[in-house]
Amino acid sequence: MIYFVIRRLLFAVVLLFVVSFFTYVLFTALPTNPAALTCGKNCTPEVIARNEVRLGYDQPIHVQYGRFLKGIFAGRTYGPEGASVHCPAPALGYSFEYHECVTDLITRTFPVTLSVAIGAFVLWMGIGVGLGTLAALRRGRWQDRFATTFSVVGISLPTFFFALLAILVIVIWGGLLDFPQYTGFTENPIKWFSGLLLPWATLAILSASTYVRLTRNGILEVMNEEFVRLGLAKGVKRRTLIIKYVMRAAMVPIVTIAGLDFAALLGGAVITESVFNLPGMGKLSIRAVTDSDLPVLVATTLVAAVLIVVANAVVDILYGFLDPRVREKV
Amino acid sequence: MRKRRAFAALLVASGLAIAACGGGDGGGTTGEESGGKSASSDGIVDGGTLHILDVSEGATNLDPQRIYTGADLGFLGSTIQRTLTSYKYAAGVEGSELVADLATDTGTASNDAKTWEFTLRDGVTFEDGSPIECKDIRYGVSRTWASDVTGDEGPLFALSFIDAPEDYPGPFTATEEQQAGFNEAIECSEDGKTITFNLRESVGDFNFTVALLAFGPVPEDQDTGDQYTLKPVSSGPFKIESYEQGKELVMVRNENWNKDSDPIREPHLDKIVWHFGLDETVIDERMIADEGDDQAAIVYGGIQPQNLQTIFGDDKFKDRRTDGFDGFVSYTMVNMKTVNCAEIRRAIWLALDRDALRTAGGGPFTGEYAKGFINPRLGADYEEADLPEGLNEDGTPNVEAAQAEMDKAKANPDCADAYKRATETGLTRDHADSELWQKLIAIWIDSMDKIGIKIIDNPIEPSKYYATINETPGDLMSAGWAADWNNASTVIPPLFIKDGGFAYNYTWEDPEYDAFKALVDEAKVETDREKQGDMWKELNQWLVDRVWNIPGLYTKTQNIVGSRVRNAYQWYQFGWYNVGAIGLTE
Numbered sequence: 068m069i070y071f072v073i074r075r076l077l078f079a080v081v082l083l084f085v086v087s088f089f090t091y092v093l094f095t096a097l098p099t100n101p102a103a104l105t106c107g108k109n110c111t112p113e114v115i116a117r118n119e120v121r122l123g124y125d126q127p128i129h130v131q132y133g134r135f136l137k138g139i140f141a142g143r144t145y146g147p148e149g150a151s152v153h154c155p156a157p158a159l160g161y162s163f164e165y166h167e168c169v170t171d172l173i174t175r176t177f178p179v180t181l182s183v184a185i186g187a188f189v190l191w192m193g194i195g196v197g198l199g200t201l202a203a204l205r206r207g208r209w210q211d212r213f214a215t216t217f218s219v220v221g222i223s224l225p226t227f228f229f230a231l232l233a234i235l236v237i238v239i240w241g242g243l244l245d246f247p248q249y250t251g252f253t254e255n256p257i258k259w260f261s262g263l264l265l266p267w268a269t270l271a272i273l274s275a276s277t278y279v280r281l282t283r284n285g286i287l288e289v290m291n292e293e294f295v296r297l298g299l300a301k302g303v304k305r306r307t308l309i310i311k312y313v314m315r316a317a318m319v320p321i322v323t324i325a326g327l328d329f330a331a332l333l334g335g336a337v338i339t340e341s342v343f344n345l346p347g348m349g350k351l352s353i354r355a356v357t358d359s360d361l362p363v364l365v366a367t368t369l370v371a372a373v374l375i376v377v378a379n380a381v382v383d384i385l386y387g388f389l390d391p392r393v394r395e396k397v
Numbered sequence: 398m399r400k401r402r403a404f405a406a407l408l409v410a411s412g413l414a415i416a417a418c419g420g421g422d423g424g425g426t427t428g429e430e431s432g433g434k435s436a437s438s439d440g441i442v443d444g445g446t447l448h449i450l451d452v453s454e455g456a457t458n459l460d461p462q463r464i465y466t467g468a469d470l471g472f473l474g475s476t477i478q479r480t481l482t483s484y485k486y487a488a489g490v491e492g493s494e495l496v497a498d499l500a501t502d503t504g505t506a507s508n509d510a511k512t513w514e515f516t517l518r519d520g521v522t523f524e525d526g527s528p529i530e531c532k533d534i535r536y537g538v539s540r541t542w543a544s545d546v547t548g549d550e551g552p553l554f555a556l557s558f559i560d561a562p563e564d565y566p567g568p569f570t571a572t573e574e575q576q577a578g579f580n581e582a583i584e585c586s587e588d589g590k591t592i593t594f595n596l597r598e599s600v601g602d603f604n605f606t607v608a609l610l611a612f613g614p615v616p617e618d619q620d621t622g623d624q625y626t627l628k629p630v631s632s633g634p635f636k637i638e639s640y641e642q643g644k645e646l647v648m649v650r651n652e653n654w655n656k657d658s659d660p661i662r663e664p665h666l667d668k669i670v671w672h673f674g675l676d677e678t679v680i681d682e683r684m685i686a687d688e689g690d691d692q693a694a695i696v697y698g699g700i701q702p703q704n705l706q707t708i709f710g711d712d713k714f715k716d717r718r719t720d721g722f723d724g725f726v727s728y729t730m731v732n733m734k735t736v737n738c739a740e741i742r743r744a745i746w747l748a749l750d751r752d753a754l755r756t757a758g759g760g761p762f763t764g765e766y767a768k769g770f771i772n773p774r775l776g777a778d779y780e781e782a783d784l785p786e787g788l789n790e791d792g793t794p795n796v797e798a799a800q801a802e803m804d805k806a807k808a809n810p811d812c813a814d815a816y817k818r819a820t821e822t823g824l825t826r827d828h829a830d831s832e833l834w835q836k837l838i839a840i841w842i843d844s845m846d847k848i849g850i851k852i853i854d855n856p857i858e859p860s861k862y863y864a865t866i867n868e869t870p871g872d873l874m875s876a877g878w879a880a881d882w883n884n885a886s887t888v889i890p891p892l893f894i895k896d897g898g899f900a901y902n903y904t905w906e907d908p909e910y911d912a913f914k915a916l917v918d919e920a921k922v923e924t925d926r927e928k929q930g931d932m933w934k935e936l937n938q939w940l941v942d943r944v945w946n947i948p949g950l951y952t953k954t955q956n957i958v959g960s961r962v963r964n965a966y967q968w969y970q971f972g973w974y975n976v977g978a979i980g981l982t983e
Contacts, residue, residue: 103864110863114549121545147545149569150622163548165455165642166624175641234679239686246683249644344674346643354454354643 075383079376086372090365091132101359122163124361135160135365159369160362164354169366172351177370179249179347182259183266183339184332190271192325195278202279203286204309214279221276230269230342237265247343266343270336274328278321285317292316323382330378334371430709433716435958436488436966441665441980447962448690449671449976450680451697455642456671460626461610462540463550467724467879468697468973470610475662475968475977476648476669477631479614481515481534481592481607483661484883486978488966490776493883495605498661499529499614499632504604510922513594513603520658523616524631524651531585531592533614536568539579541611543567546622551611552881557898558606559583560597569622599922601929605882634664634977646671665964665980677701684957687717692959693981695974699954702759708957709762719965720955724774724972726767726888727877727949734903735872738812740805741819741850742944743785745873748799750844752792755950757836764950766792769937770878770892771885772951774969777930778885782941799848818872823851825871830856870901877952883970885933886921893917893945904945913939 102118103110119125123134123145134143138158145152145161154161154168162169202214237243247265250258289295290313298308335349348367355363458464461478474483483498485491497503500515507514521529540547541555542565562578565571571579584593596603606612619630628637636651648669656662681704683691700708700718708714731742755763769782787798806812818824826841828834834856842852852873857865866874878899881887891897894917895905904910916939920932941948954972958965961982968975 100858100861100864103861111867112864114544115864117544118548121548146622147543147569150543150546150620152621152623163623166627176643231676231678235682239682239688242688245689246679341674342676342679344672344676346641346674350454350643350674 072380075380079373079380082376083369083372087135087365087369088132090368091128091135091361094359094361094364095128097359101361135362159366162360162363164358164360164363169362172363173348173366173370176346176348176351177333178251179345180333180335180340180349182249182252182263183270183336183345183347184329186263186267187270187274187332187336188325188329190267191274191278194271195275196282196321198275199279199282200286200314202283203290206287211283214283218276218279221272221279224273226269226273226338227342229273230265230339233265233269234342247345249345249347263345266336266339266345269343270332270339278325281321281324282317285321286313289313289316319386322385326378326382326385327375330374331371333374335367430715430718430720431488431967432719432958432965435717435960435962436719436964438964438980440982441963442983443665443980444667445665445693445961445981446668446670446690447666447976447979447981448694448959449669449697450675450683450691450694451671451673452675452677452680453697454674456640456646458550458626459629459637459640459646460547461537461551461613461615461629462543463547463626464610465551467971471968471971471973472976474608474610474971475633475975476635477629477633477637477651478610479521479529479632479659480610480612482604483608484968484970486661486663486975488968490774490969492966492969492975493774493776495608495883496661498608498659499534504607506601506603506924510599510601510603510924511596513596513600513607514591515604515607516591517589518658520655521632522653522655522658523614524636524653526653527616529614529632530589532589533616534592534612535580535583535585536617536620537613537615538583538611539565539568540615540620541567542579543569545569552609553898554606554609554881555611558594558596558598558600558603560595568617601922601924602882602884602886605884608882634659634662635669643674645673662977664977669976671697681957684959685714687960692961694959695962695965695976695979696956696958697973699956702762705762705955709955714957717960717962718955718957719967720762721953721967722764722772722774722951722972723954724772724879724969725877725952726770726772726879727764727875727952728767728770729947729949730866730870730874730876730902731944731946732870732872732874732902733945734906735818736815736824737906738806738809738815739943740802740809740812741815742947744799744802744806744848745845745850746785746944746947747787747795747802748844748848748850749947750792750794750840751949753840753844754837755792757840758833762953762955764952766790767948767951769941769948770946771888771933771937772880775880775883775885775888777883777926778888778933778937780934780937782938784941785944794844794847796847803848803850819850821851823853824873825853825855827855827857827862827866827871827874829859829862829875831859866901870903874901876946877949879972884929885937886929889933889936889940890917890921893940902946907943907945909943 100115102115102122102124123131138154138160140156142156143154143158145154152161154170157170159169159173162172165172198214198217202211205211238246244261244265248262250262252259295308295313298312335347335352337349337353340347340349341353348370351363352367355367457466457469459473464470464473474480479499481498481500482495482503485494485496495503499517499521501518505514506512517529517531523529538555541551541553542561546567546569559582561582562575565575565579568576582595594603600606614632616630627640631637631651634651634654635648638647638649640646650667678701680696681701684694684696685707708718709720736742751766768784771779773779787795789795806816826838838854845852855871878888878892891899893900893904894914916936920929920936923929923932963980963982964978965974
């Protein structure tokens with residue numbers, strides 16, 4: 068087991084290096100020149116050249132990348148002497164768009180995304196697994212038809228459409244909620260909750276639709292397994308059988324997908340954060356793309372990659388708990 | 398003066414797309430709407446919080462030496478950043494009147510306007526209560542040279558005008574010798590009350606130049622370099638309480654601002670909250686609904702095209718909506734080296750289907766056909782130029798008149814090369830690449846085809862647009878311009894004079910260039926403002942007659958405010974509201 072974990076960790080580190088390097092390389096291939104983005108009509112070739120020096124893009128890509136790696140372990144100082152800004156380790160860069168150290172930006176925006184993700188995750192798993200289970204157990208009845216319809220509608224609605232519709236109907240026309248905005252949990256838990264209700268609902272309804280189907284199909288499939296029929300024949304109570312054996316077996320693939328979905332969400336719910344104006348990692352990433360803000364782009368990509376890698380590891384461990392056969396293999 | 402936000406280049410370049418929409422004069426206009434009751438001061442009660450709704454993720458800049466956007470200059474100038482001179486708090490042309498701000502008057506010129514002197518008022522302070530002195534202004538101006546910090550984002554007039562050492566790198570990395578040289582160019586009196594600018598050339602309106610925030614004071618001991626833009630030190634009636642990009646900027650009253658030292662500003666609000674990163678569709682819906690805090694809200698930006706009909710088609714919005722010029726003139730820059738034939742340039746203008754171009758860009762709300770290069774907002778310098786005979790006022794093409802000009806060009810031996818290039822090789826049409834331009838270029842090609850001119854489409858990646866046309870100009874290029882201050886000296890010289898800054902089209906290749914430049918030089922140093930205005934009008938006519946560029950549109954913008962907002966008049970100088978003057982009703 069220890070060798071397995073070490074092997075996975077080493078692989079994760081290599082993977083993160085590869086991701087960060089390729090993000091750098093891809094960035095240089097973009098047609099946009101970040102050094103020309105802010106100078107407008109002042110953008111003579113001389114001004115752009117000066118800006119390239121200021122932003123550090125005058126150096127070859129491997130030098131830029133080397134400095135980036137060094138900054139992670141040793142910190143970095145940006146700007147000329149007398150007006151310099153120091154970013155302590157782990158320095159993921161300095162954003163000349165935000166005028167802040169990238170690590171500070173990530174630290175500030177991650178709690179927002181985490182808040183969005185946790186609430187949405189709880190909701191969608193609750194709705195998705197609950198409704199999916201109900202649909203499977205009441206197969207062919209109105210509960211099943213309702214769950215299937217919910218699933219089809221949910222999957223068909225684009226996130227931005229549902230989000231805008233929710234704002235229009237619930238906030239603007241209905242006046243039932245204030246316009247969603249992020250307040251820190253420690254600052255005011257009630258405002259935190261009410262401000263995130265609509266974003267949670269938006270993400271949950273859309274994602275729950277997938278989980279309704281997955282859960283329904285998973286349970287129905289397990290219900291047809293021989294061990295279930297054997298249990299029933301031997302007189303095991305239906306409720307015990309479903310909760311203790313069927314659900315446990317059906318949950319294995321769902322946990323896998325849920326773990327990865329949750330990790331992806333932590334990387335930033337781009338559309339939801341944008342429509343509801345939540346200053347999270349999703350918005351940070353999208354602005355980094357539009358502003359050609361390489362340090363932020365690399366950092367958000369890296370953080371998202373770390374989250375996926377960690378989620379994969381967690382899922383593997385959970386697998387072991389849910390399915391003893393996996394434990395034995397490892 | 399550039400338009401707005403982080404993508405200044407991109408925005409202007411795409412704004413220029415509309416540039417090509419135009420040329421000419423004429424009909425189909427919407428007129429201007431001033432905002433009705435919301436533009437008046439009726440019922441203002443001191444106090445309250447103004448909300449600003451914005452799609453952007455943050456302010457373009459708050460650092461005074463990096464701000465070069467009309468709306469930002471007005472907003473920050475009226476709230477946190479005072480300058481030696483500023484503009485009158487008034488609607489209409491009156492709002493372009495220069496008034497003394499930190500200085501006791503609008504400055505004294507001597508030495509053929511190569512030396513300008515200003516004396517600071519008593520009692521002017523920063524937000525920490527420390528006095529504003531000459532050295533603070535000199536230090537602020539010196540930051541313009543520090544491209545390693547400011548990124549050349551702000552206006553660079555200081556670099557052109559002030560007689561600083563050629564190699565001065567800004568205050569952060571200057572040697573003692575370099576700094577001493579700079580301090581000779583901007584001198585401070587011993588008592589710190591008088592500042593003297595020594596200029597390289599005569600600048601008759603330098604007192605307008607110093608109204609730019611780039612000439613505002615910065616306390617050296619509180620300069621945080623690149624991060625100064627996150628929390629500049631206030632000298633105005635408000636100060637920054639907090640600023641988080643992607644979320645909000647909060648300004649509260651500056652208790653160390655002394656009304657007795659400020660004859661211009663009359664703040665009514667307690668607080669200003671600028672909300673960033675909102676969805677544009679949501680902003681419009683909120684403003685139309687006008688509920689809760691949105692009744693005390695204004696919008697940074699404009700109304701979405703799809704909502705214009707709702708807002709301008711219903712009288713219930715008449716006291717909340719504005720429709721006006723944003724100060725820009727869009728135009729098509731013509732390469733005078735390759736299209737060195739006035740007849741061909743005139744033919745292009747006459748044959749261009751400006752009506753179709755404007756319709757594709759959004760119709761009359763996008764602007765009115767320009768009658769020259771000077772915006773009507775420049776008042777003293779503006780006069781409708783006489784346009785070429787046959788140019789249709791409604792923007793539709795006059796192919797017959799255009800063909801007649803082409804025939805003249807064909808018969809003129811001086812036009813032989815240009816004629817051959819236009820009809821055989823083809824004219825390269827540079828523009829910033831955009832979805833809109835994919836439609837516009839088809840109209841260009843079709844229009845020119847009718848008079849035998851071939852158009853070669855050359856879309857350029859927006860962020861590289863200006864750098865590209867500066868280095869390798871095509872034959873026809875989109876462009877747009879707004880005056881930096883209320884004087885056509887910031888329009889005609891930069892657009893048409895070699896080294897003026899934005900003349901990418903080889904005007905100096907024209908045989909009449911020397912005569913033109915002599916007239917411009919004369920106008921630049923003329924200190925009688927009325928006389929100077931007449932000179933700019935004549936020069937504008939001169940340019941239209943020779944079609945050195947093809948005028949496009951006086952571009953317009955539409956906006957809406959909440960029902961409790963008052964004094965939300967368009968501040969002509971900056972193309973947006975005078976936020977510092979805004980008040981709220983109960």
